[in-house]
Amino acid sequence: MAGGHPVGMRMRVTPALAVRSLHAELVRTRGRSRLWTVVVPAAVAAPMVITFGIAVVAESFARIPGQLSVLQVSTSNAAYWVITITVVLVAVAAADGQASDSRYRAGEYVRLALPRPWPVLVGRWWFYGMVGAAIAVGTLVAVLVALPLISPLVYGPVSVTDPIGQRLLWTVPVLAFFAAGAGVGVGALVRSPLGAVGAILLWTYVVESAAGYLPSGASLQRFMPVLNAVYATGQDTVLTPPWGIDDALLYACASFSAIFMVAAAERMIRK
């Protein structure tokens, strides 16, 4: 036999190893880790602060005496910050967790215990995906329930039970789950926590918007994954993708998964 160990010959099936990787990530991030002290609080608090801040200002304007009419906001325009901040921070958390492998030679312990890269990456996707989906649902429900209470004149029609609210309730966690996969992929490709986080934030908040300034940029923007993700939830968007909301959801999830697949393939080839 040339080339050392025939890796995986007698290892257990991949799902069990992926669960082991998930459990290890849970143990690694337990307690006062960056995940629970910085990223998750930011993913929950930042969209709430922005959304409720806007609502308070809008409500105070609406209550100025002499207003002829007040433009009410529907559910389809209430969850923008949850989608663009919480979901993106889920990807950031996953990228940071994955890229941490390259710090303190932690990756060597991982390679000793779990030689094949696939289960390691899949386990981390599951971990950050489930955490992300849970915080996305929690934040979304809090925003949709609190908005009509904070700002009844402007956000009164917002409801968690109307058709858009119901769609948000399942699409946002689905997108958070797939965004975690993209985050793990970016973390595996970039390998530096700071670089991986920077790449995600740059893409989401700069590249997707700046693409509009390119020749035919508006057409290009319609294919951007994050724009498609926002549109897929039923949230109002200025630009619309060239397909319906269900296709946009599939497109966004496929784009996020593709990043994961590229990273996993790169790991296999490099190994």
Added chain:
Amino acid sequence: MIEISQLTKSFGGHRTAVDNVTAEFPAGSVTALLGLNGAGKTTLLRLISGLDRADGGTIAVCGRVQSRDPRLLGVHLGPDAMNPGHTVRRHLSWLAALSGIGPARVDAVLGETGLLDQRTVRIGRLSLGARQRLAIAGALLGEPRALLFDEPLNGLDIPGIVWFRCLLRRLAAAGATVVIATHLLGEVVLTADRIALLVNGRVRTLGALEQLIPAGQDTREWLEATLLECA
């Protein structure tokens, strides 16, 4: 037992770190891997552990070609391979979770390595000796049948060195295969049954100390003279 045959590893295609090495490390013995800096000791250990891939040759640990099972092979990665922000216990719990080992074993290993009192201390605040004990604890976690140690005595204080000496003898007595790369010849004399001397990636001398040392010659002096010949 660890068996390696015609193992070769080169870096960049020109420097051969391990050159056609064939050796057996028997169960129930401590083998000291000796050699000057750059002789290929660490590379050989990394090849056996599976961390690096050989260009050619075979490796079998306890008869199995797949050795990356923590219950089969324990690997000491040194005192720097750990997150300084983690506590001692969290580091070992993470290793246990990665390897599918139950949490009860974590407490047992903390006790074995004398780290029980420091289990809640962050690794960044530990002395080098305590981090070395933690790295050794990581290798012991799976109660493996074969163990690889790379310079495990660096940073250990006198009680630590005596403890580690006893640990090695206890492991060998229990039937484990132990391979330890070190420069400390005094410890080799006290703990090793066998030596494997590497020179430029090749095995120059391999065998039981009692058979290698000429009659009437001091073991330490012989080892020192042999290594100086390689310089």
